[in-house]
Amino acid sequence: MTRPTIVAGNWKMNGSVAMAENLTEEIAAGAKDSKAKLIICPPFPYLDAVVRTLGDSEIHVGGQNLADQPDAGAYTGEVSGAMLRDIGCWYAIVGHSERRSLYGESSEAVAIKFGLARDAGLVPILCVGETLEQRESGQMEAVLKAQLTAVIDMHGVDALQDAILAYEPVWAIGTGKTASPEQAQQAHAFLREQVAAQNATIANVLPILYGGSVKPGNAPELFAQTDVDGGLIGGASLKAEDFLGIASAAS
Ligand code: PEP
Numbered sequence: 535m536t537r538p539t540i541v542a543g544n545w546k547m548n549g550s551v552a553m554a555e556n557l558t559e560e561i562a563a564g565a566k567d568s569k570a571k572l573i574i575c576p577p578f579p580y581l582d583a584v585v586r587t588l589g590d591s592e593i594h595v596g597g598q599n600l601a602d603q604p605d606a607g608a609y610t611g612e613v614s615g616a617m618l619r620d621i622g623c624w625y626a627i628v629g630h631s632e633r634r635s636l637y638g639e640s641s642e643a644v645a646i647k648f649g650l651a652r653d654a655g656l657v658p659i660l661c662v663g664e665t666l667e668q669r670e671s672g673q674m675e676a677v678l679k680a681q682l683t684a685v686i687d688m689h690g691v692d693a694l695q696d697a698i699l700a701y702e703p704v705w706a707i708g709t710g711k712t713a714s715p716e717q718a719q720q721a722h723a724f725l726r727e728q729v730a731a732q733n734a735t736i737a738n739v740l741p742i743l744y745g746g747s748v749k750p751g752n753a754p755e756l757f758a759q760t761d762v763d764g765g766l767i768g769g770a771s772l773k774a775e776d777f778l779g780i781a782s783a784a785s
Pocket residue numbers: 544546702706707708709710745746747748766767768769770
């Protein structure tokens with residue numbers, strides 16, 4: 535089964551309007567022959583600048599989060615899936631480990647957001663991953679299973695049909711420590727097996743991205759793994775050269 539390679543950049547809380555425009559221009563200019571499908575996820579205030587700069591480019595835009603409420607209303611500070619779609623997004627990251635650990639998002643809250651993203655016409659990029667402590671105490675598979683199952687239990691396995699999964703070991707995010715290609719493959723294969731146990735067809739087409747200190751130097755080996763279908767890139771997505779270098783690892 536050949537799945538497309540997807541490379542998504544998560545800018546986190548970085549940038550300015552000028553930076554967003556410049557970086558987007560550089561990425562768009564360098565991505566013309568990219569074999570990877572590229573997604574940029576800037577902070578909310580810069581979504582408009584990025585969407586406008588991209589124009590009719592094939593690069594798509596995503597939100598880094600969305601509200602846990604379906605309808606407009608009195609939810610100060612929140613941004614709904616419908617608003618993201620309205621401004622030109624096609625994707626939304628849900629359950630990033632920083633949302634889970636810093637903002638207390640439970641797997642159930644993440645599952646609600648996953649469903650709301652889909653309802654709004656967005657492709658959810660569902661992040662799952664274990665901490666170092668969980669890995670070292672042999673809980674990696676249980677943690678991944680619980681985070682994934684929360685979504686399947688709430689929405690059914692069919693909801694993964696138009697979704698992206700991202701394995702992001704917490705210990706590798708922004709730390710410079712990358713999972714080895716074998717560690718990434720093992721976790722990705724486990725995740726795919728969990729989905730396959732319920733629907734093999736969906737499991738076969740489900741893109742599973744790896745995230746955690748991906749750089750142009752380690753991307754080729756990671757992306758060469760059977761079940762690694764690209765990357766969710768934090769730090770290295772803030773430099774066009776690095777982001778494009780990672781994208782060029784797509785075969
Ligand atoms: C991320 O923010 O999802 C991430 C993987 O960050 P980094 O690439 O900086 O480790």
